[in-house]
Amino acid sequence: xxxxxVGIVIKRVEYGDNHLxxxxxxxxxxxxxxxxRNARKSTKYGAGLDLxxxxxxxxxxxxxxGTLSSVDTIESHYSxxxxxxxxxxxQYIVExxxxxxxxxxxxxxxxxxxxxxLDKISQGDNEALIALFxxxxxxxxxxxxxxxxxxxxxxxMDHKDFVAYSFKYNSVLTKFGLIDDPYAxxxxxxxxxxxxxxxxxxxxxxxxxxxNDELVREMEMLIFKLYDEFVGVYIKSRxxxxxxxxxxxx
Numbered sequence: 001x002x003x004x005x006v007g008i009v010i011k012r013v014e015y016g017d018n019h020l021x022x023x024x025x026x027x028x029x030x031x032x033x034x035x036x037r038n039a040r041k042s043t044k045y046g047a048g049l050d051l052x053x054x055x056x057x058x059x060x061x062x063x064x065x066g067t068l069s070s071v072d073t074i075e076s077h078y079s080x081x082x083x084x085x086x087x088x089x090x091q092y093i094v095e096x097x098x099x100x101x102x103x104x105x106x107x108x109x110x111x112x113x114x115x116x117x118l119d120k121i122s123q124g125d126n127e128a129l130i131a132l133f134x135x136x137x138x139x140x141x142x143x144x145x146x147x148x149x150x151x152x153x154x155x156x157m158d159h160k161d162f163v164a165y166s167f168k169y170n171s172v173l174t175k176f177g178l179i180d181d182p183y184a185x186x187x188x189x190x191x192x193x194x195x196x197x198x199x200x201x202x203x204x205x206x207x208x209x210x211x212n213d214e215l216v217r218e219m220e221m222l223i224f225k226l227y228d229e230f231v232g233v234y235i236k237s238r239x240x241x242x243x244x245x246x247x248x249x250x
Contacts, residue, residue, distance in 0.1 A: 002069065003061055007032060008054045008114055010094050014040065022049050022068065024057060025097070025114055029107040034059045034068040045071050052077040052090055052118050077122040085244060089127035091237040093117040093134050099233050100141045112203055113137055129209055129216050135223050136199050144230045147171035148196035153180060162192045165222055167229050185225060191218040217245070 007024035010031070015021050020039040024032050034057065039045055048055050048071035055073050059066040080090045097114050101107060113134050120130045139146060150157040152171040162172040164184040169177070172192055173184050194211060198219075224242075227233060 001060060001062070003059055003066070005032065005057050005059075006054070006074065007057055008111075008118065009049060009051050010098050010114070012049055012051065020049060021065070023098075024055070025101075025111050026057075027108070027111055029101070029109065029111040030105075031098070031101060031103055032057070032059075032066065034061075034066040036068040039068075046073070047076065048073045050076075051094060052080055054115070054118075075119070075122075077118050079122050079124070080118065085241075086121050086127045088237055088240045088244060089131040090118060090121050092131050092235060092241060093121075095235050095237050096135065096138055096233075099235070100138050107141065109137075109203070110141065116203060116206070125209065126211070126213070126216065128213070128220060129211055132216060132220050132223055133198055133206070133209070135227070136195070137203065139226070139231070142231045142233065144226070146195075146199065146226055148192060148199055151177055153177040159193045159196065160189060162189055163187075165192065165226075170230070185222055187218060187222055188215075191215055191222070195219050195222070 005026045007026040009022060009024050011023040013021045015035070018038045018041050020036040022034050022036050026032055036045060036049055039049055047053070053073060054075040055071040057071055058069045060069060080086045093114065097110055101110050117130050117134045121127045147170055150171065151162070151173055152169045153166065153173055154177060156174045161174045163175050164173045164178060164186045166173045166177065166181045166184040168181045168184070173181060178184055194215060224238065
């Protein structure tokens with residue numbers, strides 16, 4: 001039985017001498033693996049099986065993995081491949097989403113996040129900021145909720161007083177809270193406030209986002225540390241991002 005589904009390619013694995021196993025995330029937020037027979041020695045699918053391609057997939061499936069019949073490209077996100085930083089952040093978003101979604105579950109928000117991230121980077125928006133936003137929205141999918149709203153240490157809620165983020169209390173801290181957690185991550189008040197705003201804003205309310213690069217890097221540093229401390233997921237493309245960032249500082 002033939003099926004049709006719009007989705008975005010998130011993984012491709014070589015199989016045997018000629019074939020590819022393609023996994024795409026469909027609009028319902030379900031990961032769908034399909035076998036693309038002879039894809040490595042045929043021009044039948046064009047470039048439509050590359051990462052980031054949004055396609056209409058037509059495939060047959062009875063049980064288990066389907067067999068791909070054809071793809072009709074909707075959006076290639078071609079411009080992502082023209083810049084190493086765009087490419088690295090797009091790969092980071094894809095990997096973060098792939099690792100966070102179980103094979104047998106569905107989450108429509110995750111598909112919308114993926115499409116949002118790739119579309120925005122492809123359109124030339126700040127790739128680090130877009131990835132930061134996606135990282136924040138993926139945290140609950142991984143079972144972790146950061147707290148940029150108030151200090152669980154002393155109940156403080158005035159954003160102008162926050163000077164650090166505490167792993168001990170999993171919340172922002174005032175300068176008085178540093179006495180009880182000297183290992184809290186010091187970060188500017190402005191960065192903490194921007195993280196609060198980004199965490200609170202729903203995806204459907206996002207329009208243009210412009211934040212200076214220095215502030216984005218500061219926020220990114222904290223988000224990476226939160227993933228390390230509370231999530232523990234290893235994202236290979238993050239290593240590339242950090243290497244490129246360090247090279248640019250030289």
